[in-house]
Amino acid sequence: xxQMTQSPSSLSASVGDRxxxxxxxxxxxxxxLNWYQQRPGKAPKLLISDASSLQSGVPSRFSGSGSGTxxxxxxxxxxxxxxxxxxxQQSYYIPRTFGQGTKVEIK
Amino acid sequence: QVQLHPWGAGLLKPSETLSVTCVVDGGxxxxxxxxxxxxxPGKGLEWIGEIEHGGHTDYNPSLESRVIISLDTSxxxxxxxxxxxxxxxxxxxxxxxxTNWGSLEAFDIWGRGIxxxxxx
Numbered sequence: 001x002x003q004m005t006q007s008p009s010s011l012s013a014s015v016g017d018r019x020x021x022x023x024x025x026x027x028x029x030x031x032x033l034n035w036y037q038q039r040p041g042k043a044p045k046l047l048i049s050d051a052s053s054l055q056s057g058v059p060s061r062f063s064g065s066g067s068g069t070x071x072x073x074x075x076x077x078x079x080x081x082x083x084x085x086x087x088x089q090q091s092y093y094i095p096r097t098f099g100q101g102t103k104v105e106i107k
Numbered sequence: 108q109v110q111l112h113p114w115g116a117g118l119l120k121p122s123e124t125l126s127v128t129c130v131v132d133g134g135x136x137x138x139x140x141x142x143x144x145x146x147x148p149g150k151g152l153e154w155i156g157e158i159e160h161g162g163h164t165d166y167n168p169s170l171e172s173r174v175i176i177s178l179d180t181s182x183x184x185x186x187x188x189x190x191x192x193x194x195x196x197x198x199x200x201x202x203x204x205x206t207n208w209g210s211l212e213a214f215d216i217w218g219r220g221i222x223x224x225x226x227x
Contacts, residue, residue, distance in 0.1 A: 043217035074126040
């Protein structure tokens with residue numbers, strides 16, 4: 001299985017901050033990399049597909065980049081509703097695999 | 108607006124079979140693939156498998172010997188069966204829509220999640 005490793009596992013930030021989350025794949029997944037946001041008690045929500053394509057309705061303060069094995073999710077001007085857990089996921093290989101998650105908490 | 112509505116038994120005993128069905132409300136059904144993902148309490152997401160609109164399935168090798176995903180196009184629903192459950196199968200089970208852009212795919216619509224507990 002392809003291992004997806006996110007860092008950090010958690011971070012504390014303030015409203016208005018810029019945060020970055022990294023995701024590393026154990027093998028190249030080209031750009032077949034998606035990002036999801038999960039708020040407590042809710043189902044995950046697709047934010048970004050194909051490493052950098054923002055889904056319709058997702059605020060432009062979210063952005064994704066990377067290819068191959070190294071990827072980044074950036075959130076600028078952090079808003080109260082952005083405090084959640086974020087997961088990366090590769091769709092290049094079967095089985096599809098997720099990172100372990102990064103929890104963004106309020107400082 | 109497409110919505111996914113899962114239903115099924117929430118409490119099972121060890122060795123029983125987990126059966127969960129997801130009804131697709133709104134939007135086209137046959138154009139898409141459909142899948143299941145689970146999340147144990149306090150843990151991350153695990154992909155269980157997917158079914159293409161033509162019926163082809165892909166499963167997580169870790170579960171493949173116990174899992175069947177099926178499709179009922181006439182009822183606009185798809186189902187997950189997982190046999191011989193243990194406490195390790197306790198999780199929130201999510202049904203998802205799989206959207207493909209060429210070879211790329213993503214889980215763009217998620218059901219609300221159904222809690223399944225395995226306990227004697």
